[in-house]
Amino acid sequence: xxxxxxxxxxxxxxxxxxxxxxxxxxxxxxxxxxxxxxxxxxxxxxxxxxxxxxxxxxxxxxxxxxxxxxxxxxxxxxxxxxxxxxxxxxxxxxxxxxxxxxxxxxxxxxxxxxxxxxx
Amino acid sequence: xxxxxxxxxxxxxxxxxxxxxxxxxxxxxxxxxxxxxxxxxxxxxxxxxxxxxxxxxxxxxxxxxxxxxxxxxxxxxxxxxxxxxxxxxxxxxxxxxxxxxxxxxxxxxxxxxxxxxxxxxxxxxxxxxxxxxxxxxxxxx
Numbered sequence: 001x002x003x004x005x006x007x008x009x010x011x012x013x014x015x016x017x018x019x020x021x022x023x024x025x026x027x028x029x030x031x032x033x034x035x036x037x038x039x040x041x042x043x044x045x046x047x048x049x050x051x052x053x054x055x056x057x058x059x060x061x062x063x064x065x066x067x068x069x070x071x072x073x074x075x076x077x078x079x080x081x082x083x084x085x086x087x088x089x090x091x092x093x094x095x096x097x098x099x100x101x102x103x104x105x106x107x108x109x110x111x112x113x114x115x116x117x118x119x
Numbered sequence: 120x121x122x123x124x125x126x127x128x129x130x131x132x133x134x135x136x137x138x139x140x141x142x143x144x145x146x147x148x149x150x151x152x153x154x155x156x157x158x159x160x161x162x163x164x165x166x167x168x169x170x171x172x173x174x175x176x177x178x179x180x181x182x183x184x185x186x187x188x189x190x191x192x193x194x195x196x197x198x199x200x201x202x203x204x205x206x207x208x209x210x211x212x213x214x215x216x217x218x219x220x221x222x223x224x225x226x227x228x229x230x231x232x233x234x235x236x237x238x239x240x241x242x243x244x245x246x247x248x249x250x251x252x253x254x255x256x257x258x259x260x
Contacts, residue, residue, distance in 0.1 A: 010230065013221070064214065068220045
């Protein structure tokens with residue numbers, strides 16, 4: 001580790017992960033809450049035909065951002081939480097709140113580092 | 120006729136993505152056993168590659184997926200063995216891109232001076248996966 005690590009980049013990456021979480025959670029809810037009922041109760045399969053692949057693509061985007069974010073600094077429980085939440089309705093929304101707290105902690109750490117007078 | 124153009128664009132995107140992926144892999148391989156990146160010019164070099172990744176490699180990856188999915192749908196290839204195997208390889212390469220991007224970011228921000236030793240093997244893996252994908256697409260065994 002070097003002195004004064006630039007935590008701003010990590011905070012920006014966590015922000016990307018938080019946004020990807022919200023997007024993934026939204027497409028999952030639209031798929032299972034709207035598209036699937038439309039298919040089975042209203043006999044309209046078109047919504048699933050659109051939302052299915054769209055959610056699939058967004059899920060892969062979420063996994064890609066996740067892989068670019070986590071490192072040895074993250075505990076196995078945190079990583080498991082990020083993976084499992086993507087499979088559960090509302091899971092990624094709960095993670096988004098936790099990620100926002102992590103972002104705030106990094107921002108505070110960045111402020112403290114930049115406040116130290118440089119020789 | 121349109122399909123030929125889309126196929127050409129897909130191949131161009133694949134070549135662009137793979138070249139960016141290999142650049143990342145080669146740099147990380149060098150950094151595995153090198154002293155921590157601390158000098159401004161060293162961090163500028165890694166930052167320049169990250170900028171290339173954001174501007175060129177990542178958009179190329181999006182094009183690879185979008186155009187590839189369209190070609191597979193139009194060709195009726197979803198469900199075939201060769202495409203299933205190709206998709207596994209493409210998912211792995213895409214995941215590797217995410218991991219390598221993260222490793223380069225941590226190198227620049229200084230939170231992880233030396234990348235993981237696994238980056239010694241990624242270059243050969245990328246070349247191997249590329250050969251396998253080419254065989255699957257052309258020969259369709």
